Amino acid sequence: MKPHTLLIVDDSSNIRRLLAHNLGRKFTVLTAENAVEALDILARGEKTDLLVVDISMPGMDGFSLTALIKGNPEYKDIPLVMLTAKDGSEDREKGLQLGAADYITKPFSLDEFAERIEALLKRH
Amino acid sequence: MPQSDDHTTVLIADDSELVRKTVSRIMSRLGYHPVTASGGIEAVSLLQSSSFDALLLDISMPEKGGIDVLRFVMENGYALPVIMISGSGDIGQVVQCLKMGAYDYLTKPVDAHRLQIVLKNAFSESALRRKVRLLSAAVDQSPVAVVITDNRGYIEYANPSFTAFRNALTGCRLQENIFDDDAQPENLSVKFRNAIVSGKVWQGDYCNHKRNGELSWEHAIISPVASQGESGSHILAFMQDITESRKNQEALLKSNRRFRELADLLPQPVFETDGKGFITYSNRAGFSTFGYSRKDMKRGIHALQFFAPEDKSRLMHGLRMKKTAGPLGTHEFTVFRRDGAGFPALVYTAPITGRKGSGGFRGIVVDITELKESERMLRENRKKYLDLFQAIPDAIIVADAESGVLVEWNRQGQFFFGYTPEEFSRLHIGDLYPEQLREEAVAYFKKACTGQAGTLETQIVTRQGIRIDVHISSAAFTTENFRCFVGIFRDITQQKRSDRLVSENIRMKNDFISTVSHELRTPLFSILGFTGTLLREQDELDRETRMEFISIIHDESKRLSALIEDVLMISRIDSGRVSYKKSELDPSITVSDVCRSLKIRADEKNIDLRLRVCAPMEHIFADQDSLKQVAINIIGNALKFTHSGGVVQVRLSCDAQSLLFSVEDNGPGIPAEDIEKIFEKFFRVERSGEAVDGTGLGLSIVKEIVADHDGTVEVKSIPNQSTVFLVRLPLLMKP
Numbered sequence: 001m002k003p004h005t006l007l008i009v010d011d012s013s014n015i016r017r018l019l020a021h022n023l024g025r026k027f028t029v030l031t032a033e034n035a036v037e038a039l040d041i042l043a044r045g046e047k048t049d050l051l052v053v054d055i056s057m058p059g060m061d062g063f064s065l066t067a068l069i070k071g072n073p074e075y076k077d078i079p080l081v082m083l084t085a086k087d088g089s090e091d092r093e094k095g096l097q098l099g100a101a102d103y104i105t106k107p108f109s110l111d112e113f114a115e116r117i118e119a120l121l122k123r124h
Numbered sequence: 125m126p127q128s129d130d131h132t133t134v135l136i137a138d139d140s141e142l143v144r145k146t147v148s149r150i151m152s153r154l155g156y157h158p159v160t161a162s163g164g165i166e167a168v169s170l171l172q173s174s175s176f177d178a179l180l181l182d183i184s185m186p187e188k189g190g191i192d193v194l195r196f197v198m199e200n201g202y203a204l205p206v207i208m209i210s211g212s213g214d215i216g217q218v219v220q221c222l223k224m225g226a227y228d229y230l231t232k233p234v235d236a237h238r239l240q241i242v243l244k245n246a247f248s249e250s251a252l253r254r255k256v257r258l259l260s261a262a263v264d265q266s267p268v269a270v271v272i273t274d275n276r277g278y279i280e281y282a283n284p285s286f287t288a289f290r291n292a293l294t295g296c297r298l299q300e301n302i303f304d305d306d307a308q309p310e311n312l313s314v315k316f317r318n319a320i321v322s323g324k325v326w327q328g329d330y331c332n333h334k335r336n337g338e339l340s341w342e343h344a345i346i347s348p349v350a351s352q353g354e355s356g357s358h359i360l361a362f363m364q365d366i367t368e369s370r371k372n373q374e375a376l377l378k379s380n381r382r383f384r385e386l387a388d389l390l391p392q393p394v395f396e397t398d399g400k401g402f403i404t405y406s407n408r409a410g411f412s413t414f415g416y417s418r419k420d421m422k423r424g425i426h427a428l429q430f431f432a433p434e435d436k437s438r439l440m441h442g443l444r445m446k447k448t449a450g451p452l453g454t455h456e457f458t459v460f461r462r463d464g465a466g467f468p469a470l471v472y473t474a475p476i477t478g479r480k481g482s483g484g485f486r487g488i489v490v491d492i493t494e495l496k497e498s499e500r501m502l503r504e505n506r507k508k509y510l511d512l513f514q515a516i517p518d519a520i521i522v523a524d525a526e527s528g529v530l531v532e533w534n535r536q537g538q539f540f541f542g543y544t545p546e547e548f549s550r551l552h553i554g555d556l557y558p559e560q561l562r563e564e565a566v567a568y569f570k571k572a573c574t575g576q577a578g579t580l581e582t583q584i585v586t587r588q589g590i591r592i593d594v595h596i597s598s599a600a601f602t603t604e605n606f607r608c609f610v611g612i613f614r615d616i617t618q619q620k621r622s623d624r625l626v627s628e629n630i631r632m633k634n635d636f637i638s639t640v641s642h643e644l645r646t647p648l649f650s651i652l653g654f655t656g657t658l659l660r661e662q663d664e665l666d667r668e669t670r671m672e673f674i675s676i677i678h679d680e681s682k683r684l685s686a687l688i689e690d691v692l693m694i695s696r697i698d699s700g701r702v703s704y705k706k707s708e709l710d711p712s713i714t715v716s717d718v719c720r721s722l723k724i725r726a727d728e729k730n731i732d733l734r735l736r737v738c739a740p741m742e743h744i745f746a747d748q749d750s751l752k753q754v755a756i757n758i759i760g761n762a763l764k765f766t767h768s769g770g771v772v773q774v775r776l777s778c779d780a781q782s783l784l785f786s787v788e789d790n791g792p793g794i795p796a797e798d799i800e801k802i803f804e805k806f807f808r809v810e811r812s813g814e815a816v817d818g819t820g821l822g823l824s825i826v827k828e829i830v831a832d833h834d835g836t837v838e839v840k841s842i843p844n845q846s847t848v849f850l851v852r853l854p855l856l857m858k859p
Contacts, residue, residue, distance in 0.1 A: 012646060014676050018653040021669075056642070085645040086638065107649035110656060 002028045004121050005047050009038040009065065010054040010083065019052065022110040026118070035060035039068070042075055049121060053100075055084040055091060063094060070099035079120050133157045133175070134243070137167035137193065138182035138209060143232065147180060147209075150236045154243070164188025168196055178246055179206045181226075183217050191221060198225045203254070205246035209234060269363040272349070277359065286363065323348045329366065340367040392488050396476060399483030401427045413491070415462035427485075430459045432466070459489060467493045518614050523553040525573045525600060525607035528566065532608075540613060542587035553611070558585045565596075572598035572609045584613065593620050636805060640691055643820070647680040647687070654680075690821040693753075694805065697828040704747035704832065708856055711744055711751065711783055712737040712776050718755040719774060722763060730768045733759070738777035742855045750829045757822035758787045758849045765847070766791035782835070782852040793843035802839065803827045826851075 005028040008019050016031040023029050030046060032038035034057055042048060051069065055062035062082060069075045081102045082095040092103045101120055104113060134156045136147050144160045151158035159176070161167035165188050167181070179197065183190035194206055205227035210218055218229045227246045230239060263270050269286030273279050319326035325347040334340045343366045349358040384407075387394045393410035395403055403425045411417060416425060431439055435457050458466045473487035513520065519540035522532035530551045538545065541556060557565040561582050568580045580596045595616045600609045654673045658665070665673075696702040719735045726733035744751075755774075762772040766789045773788045794802060801807045805824045830837045835853035 012650070014650045014654075014680060015646070017672075017676065018650060018657070022653070022657060085642040085649070106645045107652050110653055 002026065004028065004049040005030060006050050006052060006117065007032065007038060007041060007046075007048045008052045009033075009035065009057070009062070010052075011057040012054070015054070018110075023114055023117070026114055034058065035062075035065040035068075038065060042069075048075075048078055049124075050117060051078055051080040052117075053080060053082055055082055055086065055095070063098060066095065066098045066100055079124055081117065081120070131157065132177045132247070133159055134178045134180060135159050135161060135167060135170055135176040136180045137161040137164065137185070137190070138180070139163055139185045140182070143182070143209070143234065147234055147239070150234070150239055153236075154240055156243070164190065164193045167193050171197065171202065176204055177250075178204055178243060180209055180230075181206055182209045182211070183214075183221065184211060191217065191224070194221055194224050194226055203250070205250050207242055207246060267364075269361075271361040271363070273359045273361070275348070275357055275359060280358070319346070329370075334365075340365055341370045342366060390488075392490050394486070394488050395427070396486040397427050397484040401484075403427060404484065405486075410489075413461070413489070432458050432460070456492070467491055468496050516612075518612050520610060520612050521553070521556070522608050522610045523569070525609050528553045528569070537613070540586070540592075540615065541584070547587070556584050558583060558591055568596070569598060569609050569611065572611075573600045573607065581616070593617050595619075632805075639805070639820075640687075643687055644684065647684040650680040651677050651684070687821075690825060693825055694821055694828070697825070697832070702832070704750055706745050706747050706833075708743050708745055709748055709751070710741060711746075711785065711853070712741045714748055714751050715755050715774065715776055715785065718752055718759060722756070722759055725760075725763055726772065729763060729766075731763055731766050732771045733763070733774070734771065735774045736776070738775070740778065741776065742778045742783065744783050744833075744853050745856045746833050746853065747829075750833070754826050754829050754851065755785070757826050758851070761822060762787050762789040762791070762847070762849075765789065778855060781855060783855055785851040785853070786848055788846055788848045790846050793845055793847050794839070794841040795843060796841075799839060799841060803837075 006023055007030045008016055008023070009032045010016050010019070011034060013033070016033070020029045020031055027049075030041055030048065032041055036059070038051075038053075053062045053065055057065075060068075062084070066080055066082065069078065069080065076099070079101040080099065081104060082100045083104055083106065084091060084095075085106045095103050102116060104116070132155075134151055136144055136151070136158055137160070138144050138147070139162060141162070144162070148158040148160060156177075159170065159174070161170050164185050167179070168188070170176075171179070171193075179193075181190040181193055190208060194208070197204070197206055206221075206225070208218060208221045208226045208229040209232060210229055211232045221229065227249070228242045230242060263283050266283060267285055269288075270281075270283045271279055271286050272281040315326070315328075325345065327343075327345040329341060329343050331339060331341055342363050344361055344363045346359060346361040349360045387407040388409075390407055391409055393413045394405075394407040395410050396405040398404050403421050406414075406416075406421060411421075414430065428436055428439070439457065456468065456470055459469045459471070460466045468491075470490040470492055471487055472490070473485045476484045476486050514535045516534055517536055519537040520534045521530055521537050521541075523530050530548050530553065533541075533545075533548055538548065541548075543551065553569055554562045554566045565580070565582055568582075578597075580598075582594060582596065583591045584594050585591050593616045595614045596611050597614075598609055598611045600607060602608070654677045658670065658673055658677075662670075693702070716735060716737075719733060723733060759772065759774060766772055770790050773786075775784075775786045775788070777784045798807075803823045803826075805821055807820055807823075827837055830851055830853070833853050835851060837849065837851045839847065839849050841847040
């Protein structure tokens with residue numbers, strides 16, 4: 001039994017599949033195609049130790065989702081990592097300000113990503 | 125005095141009544157008028173009260189005797205002959221009376237015949253005396269010098285006028301006296317002497333020294349006088365000092381000469397005419413300018429012949445006016461030389477006035493050819509610069525530096541600001557700016573006056589209240605004693621807009637690059653991630669998973685490839701580097717091909733893809749690959765967004781000018797707020813809960829290609845009902 005559960009929110013099914021496969025070796029992985037689905041999962045009371053949120057998503061984007069989660073006392077302590085294909089430092093600032101614990105720009109090394117998530121969970 | 129003049133009155137004084145009566149009778153008989161006095165006292169009183177022509181005076185009378193009366197007459201200067209009557213023949217008394225001035229004497233008894241003779245003689249001598257007195261008084265008082273010499277020239281008499289200017293002494297020779305040889309013209313004294321000797325009258329002028337040593341001019345008439353039957357016994361000379369009149373005459377001549385010389389010096393023709401208009405005088409310039417000679421003038425040159433026929437009435441009118449009006453006037457005329465050449469001239473004229481006013485005119489002709497020419501040049505120059513000023517495509521405004529009031533503007537200035545000239549002339553330079561910019565602009569122009577303004581970018585406001593971005597350059601200059609500044613206004617709206625466009629382009633380019641990199645990263649990340657996973661876990665993964673990953677990699681690679689193609693396409697179109705191979709083609713064939721190739725995708729999604737080609741189908745002039753791309757992108761989009769079971773209808777038809785290519789689907793439609801954006805690069809209509817793949821460049825490419833084929837593309841969408849894309853392309857014009 002893996003000790004931690006991650007919730008990955010990304011509109012790209014390929015990315016979800018990739019992350020689920022790779023992170024799945026160390027963590028229990030839940031995936032959501034969009035913000036609404038992610039909030040559903042959280043509302044269902046599924047154990048979630050860390051959130052990975054893609055910024056560019058149709059409908060509610062990653063920033064709005066982060067703001068909602070960080071504004072909710074029930075979920076605000078769940079560490080959240082933002083995922084983006086954009087490298088603008090403005091977006092990075094914005095994400096960190098909203099309460100994201102980390103910010104990762106695609107493409108990235110999946111091993112390194114796993115290590116950073118472990119580190120975050122340990123710190124928590 | 126006539127002998128028997130009734131008015132000849134004779135006074136007879138005798139104490140003997142008999143004598144008185146006798147003598148009175150004789151007198152009356154002789155035709156004289158006798159008045160008697162009975163004694164000396166009565167005689168004196170009568171003499172004092174009346175005038176008598178002669179006095180017969182008895183020597184011996186009681187109380188006052190004849191001698192006393194005679195004395196009275198003489199002492200009081202009575203100019204009448206006194207004839208004494210003596211009774212006793214006392215010769216002593218008679219002699220005394222004659223010595224005292226009595227004319228003659230008679231002895232009693234008075235003989236009538238003798239009395240007649242004595243009286244006659246007395247009267248004639250008295251008349252003679254009067255004449256001599258008159259003559260000598262005339263000669264003495266005459267301002268003309270009178271000299272009488274003997275026939276050898278020795279002066280016997282000189283009147284006071286002569287002695288006033290000549291040291292004339294009786295006994296001197298006249299020649300020596302009047303001719304000062306130093307001052308004489310040659311031969312004068314010889315001529316004079318010859319004239320005298322030959323008994324002729326000589327008359328002439330000569331120069332001489334006066335008594336005071338001054339040189340003077342004299343006029344003399346010298347003639348021989350025949351006296352006492354002896355011809356040429358004396359010489360009479362009249363002399364007059366004519367220095368003054370000669371001086372005046374000389375001055376007159378001199379001033380006359382000076383006037384002529386002055387007039388000849390003038391480069392302008394000067395002329396005079398008589399009352400009929402004939403030229404009576406012309407200076408040298410007049411003859412040379414007009415080509416006439418003095419001889420011509422004598423033959424008669426009429427002033428009118430110098431003027432053009434059409435000017436003559438104006439000229440005559442002007443001259444007529446001049447007779448009554450002011451002394452000098454100017455007229456501009458074309459005047460003609462003798463050879464027929466004309467030139468423009470100002471003719472100043474004035475009537476000739478004075479005692480001998482002839483009714484003529486005098487005047488001066490000023491050739492103004494050069495003046496006219498320089499005036500013309502000036503006008504032309506002025507016009508040239510005015511035209512230039514007007515033609516400058518920038519708005520130019522000139523304002524008075526002191527007051528700031530506008531004084532001049534060019535056509536573009538008027539057009540640019542929208543004011544009429546009347547309105548402009550009432551404006552201040554500050555009125556051309558919006559209120560909040562006014563102060564800055566006025567300060568800028570103030571600085572221009574000191575010559576250090578440079579340029580200013582600001583906004584002006586037109587009469588209609590429109591604000592326009594301008595670039596102003598200014599300068600100051602001084603003209604006709606007032607200082608102005610000139611402002612050149614250049615409309616920089618276009619420049620600003622293009623500046624904005626450039627920065628917008630740069631921003632869009634940056635956005636584009638950023639978006640492209642984002643779009644590239646996502647599939648690349650997938651490819652990298654899955655290939656990494658496959659490499660690392662190749663032994664652990666089952667075949668099914670491996671196949672799944674490989675097909676993902678394949679899909680993402682295809683997406684990446686399509687994306688790169690689209691980006692390159694857009695980039696080529698944007699930079700104008702795309703080369704269309706346009707040719708005449710039948711669009712229905714191209715579109716049919718596209719539909720066939722997309723049929724598989726439609727079938728996979730269970731979408732009914734229909735194509736309808738409406739006859740007759742015209743040809744278009746287009747690049748086949750580009751047309752194919754347009755069809756693929758639009759139909760592909762329709763397939764992408766239409767739900768399973770939906771219908772996509774492709775329709776081709778023609779109207780008079782265009783090919784109409786429409787694609788209609790019954791998909792979810794495009795939200796109204798997105799309609800505007802769908803042709804923007806990388807815009808993708810968001811659908812909640814649904815990820816739609818694609819590059820986001822398809823419609824941008826469509827729009828660019830259609831525009832490059834002079835066509836249009838439009839879209840109409842009703843949400844949850846239908847979306848129609850309509851492309852119009854121009855038909856090939858049939859010859």
